[in-house]
Amino acid sequence: MQQRDSDQAHLLDRVQHHVDLIYRTNPLSVNLDSLATSLLELMRLDPAAAPPPQYVNHWSQRDAIAITYGDSILREGEKPLVTLKRFFDQHSEGLLTGVHILPFCPWSSDDGFSVLDYSSVNEALGTWDDVEAIAGSYDLMADLVINHCSARSLWFQNFLKGETPGKGYFFTASPEDDLSQVVRPRTSELLREVETSEGTRYVWCTFSHDQVDLDFRNPEVLKQFVSIVRHYLDNGVRIFRLDAVAFLWKVAGTTSLNLEETHEVVRLLRTLVEHAVPGALLITETNIPNQQNLSYFGNSNEAHCIYNFSLPPLLVNTLVTGNCQHLKMWMMSMPPAQNGTAYFNFIASHDGIGLRPAEGLLSDAELTSLVETMGQFGGHVSYRALEDGQSKPYEINISLFDALQGTTSGPDEWGVERFVCAHAIMLGLEGIPGIYIHSLLGTRNDYDRVENAGHYRAINRHQWDDEALESVLSREDSSHAQVFARIKALLAIRREQAAFHPNATQFTLHLGDAVFGFWRQSMDRRQSVFCISNISNAAIPLALSDINLIGTDDWVDLISGTHYHGRDEVIDVHPYQTVWITNLEGHSGAL
Incomplete structure (x- = not known):
């Protein structure tokens, strides 16, 4: 009920609610009232703005x-x-x-995912004008590399010197901390020893020692990334891929994966982005087990989209x-x-x-x-x-x-x-x-x-x-x-098929181990498409009665153009052939 009330509140109240949940147990002293106001100023948003329409699909079957x-x-x-x-x-x-252009900022390693400067375009690729030109013709998706940045960045060099911006930006831990439960996708040492103006520190590196994890317990880091989001929106980005976001918040003695503060940061970013540009989207990149990945939908209030990582x-x-x-x-x-x-x-x-x-x-x-x-x-x-x-x-x-x-x-x-x-x-x-x-x-x-x-x-x-x-x-x-x-x-x-809308109904068909099939139905229920693939290297006979075609309808395979007139027909599906069989009455496109 608390979340529902927040969803109906004016923007300042909603943002205040998010930051309260993120920082309520934070060991660092944070002025939560001024933080919420600062975030709205950085995004150039009206604090009294009402929430945009909820549960709107900003996509269709035409999108790829x-x-x-x-x-x-x-x-x-x-x-x-x-x-x-x-x-x-x-x-x-x-x-x-x-078009999703993978990291186009200056970088030092990992083919772009070790960012040196979030505000610039890599000169070897082009300029912001070139980025905006692509955004003028296509929905532009860009990476928000939010968990870490380059050890050669100005931020990290300033961290070592105790200067701003950068001082307090990076997550440190002690080798004596209980880090046994930490989940990460690499075999390198988690902590990297560095010498700073304040002595020896051990910075947290989920991925590599050139990719140092940022410390979102420091609200200045959050403000930096909200500013980056605004900058990207101003330059035509409409879809944000939140890179490695599952690792964002760390607590010694835990897995430091998918923590509640991480989810709340995603909710906050969604609130800010959807108020700034209606139709702008967040996609979470969380290469983790399936059920954990699904959690980033939240209650339809976190990511607009999640990567379907189990599919590949x-x-x-x-x-x-x-x-x-x-x-x-x-x-x-x-x-x-x-x-x-x-x-x-x-x-x-x-x-x-x-x-x-x-x-x-x-x-x-x-x-x-x-x-x-x-x-x-x-x-x-x-x-x-x-x-x-x-x-x-x-x-x-x-x-x-x-x-x-x-x-x-x-x-x-x-x-x-x-x-x-x-x-x-x-x-x-x-x-x-x-x-x-x-x-x-x-x-x-x-x-x-x-x-x-x-x-x-x-x-x-x-x-x-x-x-x-x-x-x-x-x-x-x-x-x-x-x-x-x-x-x-x-x-x-x-x-051209309404049944292929990203949110259209889908049911799995049971046609044996060598035939993979599913049924899609348009949201107005006018069109059905039976998607059937022979996933073997031998031809397989398929009785149309097995997929419960309505005998009074005329049916056609959208891919081959072959017409079918009765449930009693048996077709040979060739090795690795796919058929998309639809009812002609509901079919909306030309063959």
Whole structure:
């Protein structure tokens, strides 16, 4: 009841409520009244503003987001952000409504996620004008690297010297503290010893010693990030990816993961962002077990969207084993996203295929088999540290195209079909699709980049030469051209179907272990789409009576254009073929 009252209050009261919950047990002295006022001033918001409409879906089936680094495509003599925009303008044919540009600020390591200066654009990529140009044509998604920043940043150098801004900005602990329960995704030492103007300190480093965790117990850190959010909004950013946000708040003696203060910071940022720019969104990047990930929806008052992290490992496992049992069981357990929230679906990213989100869904033996299978196709494995000092596979580093070039039995001739099948499944699911640029292009493992970069994640961070890319896309016999054309064809179909709205009804079908199927129904109940994929390397007969088609309706496969006129028909679904069977009466687009 307290939260409901807060939701109806004027903005100042709501922000006051958030900061009270964040800092009520804070060991540092905080003037909560002045803090709430300062945050509103930084965001240039009216303290008396009424709350915006709740539970509004700011998306539709027409939305699809491309995920890319700013320099994924290079052209001599041209800034990469300019090259990137021209590529999407020329080739996306209006099918991509948004672009997620991975960190474009100056950085010192981790390909952008060790930020030196949040207020600037990396000169090697372009300028704020180039960023705004992309934002003028696409919904721009940007990373708010909120948990940590570079050890070479001005903030950290000032921390060492006891100067501002930076003094008190970084989280410190003692080697004597109980840190045994801390959960983190790396095997490096958690604490880094540094010499400061006040003596030896031990700074907390969740990810690497060049990425030092910020201390949000200090409200000056919160104010800095609210100021950054305002700056990004002013430059056209409309979707904020809260990077590694689950690790934000730390307390010795706990896991320091998903703490209540972290959730409240997300609620605060949502309140500020949705008042500043109606339709601006927060997406939480929390590569953690499934149930913990779901918690970032809150009561429809935290993230607008959450990354569907369990989808990539489960879908890859399904396609290399030819068995969809685990994928079905997981999907049946997923609650439908409430209005005002949505899943952000992806099956490949700049990182690897995360394994933590599959824990509890796949057995240790199945995870081991998946890791070994990916090794056959050139993949590597990154590890995380356990409480007992041991290490455990954290993610598989491989391009998705190579990951799907065979099965547990080894490579085969079905690689392209299997790869397209993976995307057809994702594009049919409840949620907003995000497609990594190297999946759009069918990019292969980049072993040279791994060697040059010195880390495994570089295997899926290839940089295309613009002329070479245009050349392969112009050749019909190129797997890159085939993949790009077929994914765009699926996007073109998807955007015309009301049943593919991110919040439309979804039910799992039970058609055996080798056929993965689900049913989508539009919110006005006029259109149904039966999404059925053969996830094996053998043709499978499918009786239309098995999916309960209404016999009086006419039905059509949106992908092939084949018409069906009765429940008694039996169709052969080819290896890795997907059919999207819809009722013609509810179908809203042209075939």
